[in-house]
Amino acid sequence: MYVIGERINGMFENVKRAIQRKDAKVIQDLAKQQLTAGATALDVNVGPAAADAEGAMLWLAEAIRGVTDAPLSIDTAKWDVMCAVVSKIPGAKILNSSKADPEIARQYVALAVEYGAALIGLTIDSGGVPGNAEKRVELGAQFITIAMEGGLAMDKLFIDPIILPVNVAPQNPAHCMQAIAQLRLFADPAPHLLIGLSNVSQRCSNRSLINRAYLAMAMAQGMDGAIMDPLDEELMNTAITADLLNGKIIYCDSYLEAARHV
């Protein structure tokens, strides 16, 4: 399971303050904590309030690179910000994210290939978030084709079916699972299938429970990546246990600890 830690995001008050005060230690602690807890990569998002998105992204990346070489998921919806920072951030990178419109997807694929980065491709286009599984599969398959044509290896492509909150879109979590189950069959080797997990429970009660249950359910369908909170210990335990029950790791009494130190 490829866990991208979600905690370095300017929508969190502590990160927002750290960006404003240039307090690198707050960011570096969050980076180390998430990696120790089992994250493989770290999402980096300056948040909606950052006045200088490019400068804030570069400062965050520099702070994080002071303590780890883990892949950084450059999380911005702005193409110009992505282009400006990608060449300046050293080490492994994930471009997060591109929509599936062909002309947009081709640009992102080319950028990812140029910098040896991975790419998160959303099953959303200018028509908005699909209302069913079929349209997600169609857009995901289109993204896979564009990636192949552009020379991006499948192990560097993460398809994200776009999960919506279950209180707003009751059938959406089921649609995303169906899309995951189908999209993993579209190429061999398959691309990664990933979701922004916390979104499923936005503004719900029992958020951690909903996140845990959906993580296990989506992993049963073939999801092998998530942007999520690795500091939620029970959530990480669920991810590791789902890998166990999918037959991907072998049981020992201390399997939870063992998996965190791989």
Place this chain on the structure above:
Amino acid sequence: MYVIGERINGMFENVKRAIQRKDAKVIQDLAKQQLTAGATALDVNVGPAAADAEGAMLWLAEAIRGVTDAPLSIDTAKWDVMCAVVSKIPGAKILNSSKADPEIARQYVALAVEYGAALIGLTIDSGGVPGNAEKRVELGAQFITIAMEGGLAMDKLFIDPIILPVNVAPQNPAHCMQAIAQLRLFADPAPHLLIGLSNVSQRCSNRSLINRAYLAMAMAQGMDGAIMDPLDEELMNTAITADLLNGKIIYCDSYLEAARHV
């Protein structure tokens, strides 16, 4: 989700003692507690130590019928015990269980039809527990055919793919999920797909965590029934949440409480 409470089983010390002492209140309390917690039906198993299995089963059933009309899952591997008690236990019943050998399955189907009972059909035959998903699907499909020929409606058939402990059979939980996903497509309407959940974590550490994760994963694949412990509150919460995320119930802030009072 069709939850069959597992707690009235002679392998538990309190139930074993209650059977020996004819202490009906212990059994009745367990029945009421499980139903209040969200169970739909109650498994009844006299345990391996009961000298008079038939007498003990009838006493348990009579005690339970003193407090509820909920369906009782008559849990015995002995054909003669099943035959002897089925006519004497009033109300809704589930015969638990039959192997898939055609001559055995036909007998159980006929018995279930005669008494208007439901039936749990195992994907196991005289060849033992299948080592892969394919053989489970083959035996499950065979059972579905025999049930149809014998006049047992699909909503009265529970196919059980036989879950083994993950510490003993590492690939078995994944095989069972694959079998569930395929078997639910074999008839329309589909039979119920059910597992004896606790078995997946026998002699494992983190039993409750493993049970919760597997419950959610198997429900994502279409499992709609389980013999499980409804008194494990987090496990029941996971079952309800998986129904929510499968789009089977609609979110409200108190969805956990609401689902228990349906």
